[in-house]
Amino acid sequence: MNALKQITAGIVAHVDAGKTTLSEAMLYEAGNLRKLGRVDNGDAFLDPDNLEKKRGITIFSHEAQLETDNFKMILLDTPGHMDFASQTEEVLSVLDYAILVISATDGVTSYTRTLWNLLKRYGIPCFIFINKMDAPDVDKDKIIADVQKNLADNCFDFSDINDDFYENVATVDEKLLEQYLNDGIISDNQIKSLIAKRTIFPIYFGSALKLQGVNDFIAGIEKWAKVSEYSEKFAARIFKISHDERGNRLTWLKVLGGQLKAKIELFPDEKIDQIRDYDGTKYQVISVAKAGDVVAVTGLSSTYPGQGVNVADIANSLKPVLTYRVNPGKNDIYKCLDALKILEDEDPNLHIKWSEHLQEIHLQIMGKIQLEILQQILAERFDLNVTFDQGSILYKETITQKIEAVGHFEPLRHYSETHLLLEPGKENSGVVFENDCSLEVLDKNWQHQIMTALTSKEHLGVLTGSPITDMKITLIGGRASNVHTVGGDFREASYRAVRQGLMELKIRNACKLLEPWYSFRLEIPAGQVGRALNDIQRMNGKFNGPEDNGRYTVIIGQAPVSEMQDYANEVRSYTHGEGYLECVVLGYRDCHNSEKIIAEKNYDPVSDLENTPNSVFCSHGAGHTVTWDKVPEAAQFPYTYPLN
Known part of the structure; x- marks a missing residue:
């Protein structure tokens, strides 16, 4: 008997698009649920938590197993509200495919675009399900145009495969177009590959609540999805930590290669007790999980979401603000x-x-x-x-110029010196660390200690003491003593080097304060447009020209979180409940009132002893402090690293 074709798919959507309803309908139509639950009734299979039942929204990710005669889909339902987007992002790291649900009545929203960008970031192929097609005045052609305009041109209707369909698919690749013009054929395998490579994106239509189009959608995924290939070497990625009703800590992971066996020591002094194969709230204990399986294991205490086992860790791009x-x-x-x-x-x-x-x-x-x-x-x-x-x-801080920075730590019987290159990074890139130090300059062991120290600390800026971001920090050199350098010395020198460079940049006015911004979509009655535009300008926001949708007007733009975070209540008030504001965190941009914030924080970087920019040198048998501005001279600076 042939093994089932198995994939892991995650359902993502804007809140109220019908994501959990579609999950429920797919499980019911596949025969995996005897009773069709409903979110609004509080009996949905994939919303088992009491808070989810009360709220009528998905708050936590849940696993279900959809199985037909020849196909198995491990289905991961994710939160739909933007406040829980970081939990959704964690699930993306283990998906083979995503199912993006779009409401036919709402179209592509700001949060839909956020999800789309996340899928692009993780390179996840995607099937699109347009839900609520039974709603009045729904225009299928307009919906397709909306999706193609706001997500990608190559989102194609897979519900009606004809000659026009193959012609559209052929246009995405020159070689494929030439082949199609010559012999008029595009194979199923070629289409599968295009989907897997995110070159095209299938669209299906239906109504999950009325079970319309759901079977066709399942059949489409079964037909067009490719099974991932895995290596024989064990690897896994952790995407969720939770606790069961008895307080047992559960580490949720996907096996990305080889096999996972119970009772093995996955980390030093941490042994897996149980391997649980979940379906909703129920599970069975298994002895082995194979590549491609998603399981929860007990017995581990130090794991965290995004952690890789024999694969690289993945850090969330969405952060609290x-x-x-x-x-x-x-x-x-x-x-x-x-x-x-x-x-x-x-x-x-x-x-x-x-x-x-x-x-x-x-x-x-x-x-x-x-x-x-x-x-x-x-x-x-x-x-x-x-x-x-x-x-x-x-708030966060960044820099606008590059600089060579130095930190020195030499109390009695200790010695270390670190040289770093600090450079501005791309917008919303975080902090990137690199090593460009020759082994002839500094031993590999000391280089490793420096890089470990740099990556293990949240470095603070010198304007307000906020975390730094959008920076590249490169190790370019250092000095050690064969006699006096001991473990921990380079940690001190490296931390001081970062701060010393930032202080140098501060006096050059090359440090700047950043704040989080929202991307917003404001829908209001036409008569309230003037009020709304004045409010947005008052909040230092930016916006595109208002779009008239008849009775309502839509304004799309960006504004600082600090100004707009409570504006939704204002909108409801002055529109008497008819207006709607949707905000999604866009990322960090220049602070609109940085002078005011810096003055309010009144931060003294030199007095912050846990993040001192000063160094310690030794003379006459005793250590003494050298202030940050005198460190380059005392350290025989510069280090001859090319800055241009």
């Missing part, structure tokens, strides 16, 4: 901290920070809905009724 302080009320603050640390284990983007001195807990989030859900989780799971105090915007 707001920070809040926890108000514990009558609860013990340490009990709140313990609970939040568990939740941070599941979602590292919360970035829980504890100040022993202030007895305060701070956390980072994407938006208000996530905060409300977090409050409910603390109440239901941990019996903690807490509130959150209005937080602040998460």
Whole structure:
């Protein structure tokens, strides 16, 4: 008997597009569900959590297994609300294919485009399902045009394959077009390859709620999806951490090569206990998971989303932009901290920070809905009724010029010196680390210590003490002592080098403050356009020309999160509930009021002793501090690295 064709597919969509309803319908039509549940009834198979039932939205990713006679799809349902986009992104790292659901009544929204860009970032081929085609006044041709305009030209209707279809497919590749013109044939395998390479994207149509077009969609995926090839060497990627009802910590992973066996030591001193094969909330314990399987394992305590085993780690591109302080009320603050640390284990983007001195807990989030859900989780799971105090915007800093930086650490019987090249990076690229140091200059072991130190720390800027971003930091040289250099010395020198370079750039006015910006879509009654445009200008936003859709007008643009984060309530108020604002985090851009923010923060980088820019040198048998501006001279600087 031939093995089933197996793929892993994740369903992604804007909230209320019908993503979970489609998942439910696919499982029902395939015969894997006896009863068709509904999100609004709170009995959906893939929304089992109490909070999901109450809210009517998907908050956590869930796994289901769809199986036909010759085909098996491991189906991963993901959150639809933009506040939980980072959890959605974590799932993308293990997908063979994505299913993008678009509501026929809403079309391509801002968040749809965000999801599309994420799929592009991860190189995931995609099947598109246009849902709610049973709604009145739906125009199929207009929907296709909307998708092709806002997502990609090569999104083609696969529900009606005819000569026009093959002609459209042939135009995406010159060799394929020449072949088609010569013999009039495009094979199924060629179409499969085009889909797998993200050259074309199939579109299907239907109504998940009424089970229309669902069987055709399943058949389409079964026909056109290719099975991934895996190596014999074991590899895996972790995409989720959760806890079961008994408190067992679950590490969710996909096997990307070889086999995973129970009772093996996957990491030093960490042995896998159970391997669980989940289908909804039910699971069976298995002894071996093969390549392509998605499973949850118990027994591991140090794993994290995005972690690779014999493959590279993957870091989320979507980051929180707001920070809040926890108000514990009558609860013990340490009990709140313990609970939040568990939740941070599941979602590292919360970035829980504890100040022993202030007895305060701070956390980072994407938006208000996530905060409300977090409050409910603390109440239901941990019996903690807490509130959150209005937080602040998460600013970041970057540089506009390159510089050679140096850090020196030489207290008595210690010695290390690190030379770095700091350069501006691309917008929203984060911090990139590279090594361009010769082994003739510095031993490999010391280079490894420097690179480990650089990558393990969140480096802060010198304008407000905010994290740096959009920078490239390259190791270009250093010095060690055969007698006095010991472990940890280069960590101190490297941290000081980063800060020393930033201080040099500050006096050159080559440091700048960044703030998060929203991409927004505002839909309002036509009579309110003047008010809206004035508001956007007041918020230092930018916008395209308003589009008139009859009774309503659509305004698309960008604005600082700090100005627009509470604007949705204003819109509902002045439009009497008829207006709608959708905001998606666009990334970090120049801060619109940087002078004001810098003055308010009143940050003194030299007084920040944990991130000092100064160095330590030794003379007359004792270590002494040399201020950052004198370090290049004391270190016999420059290091002769070409800056041009």
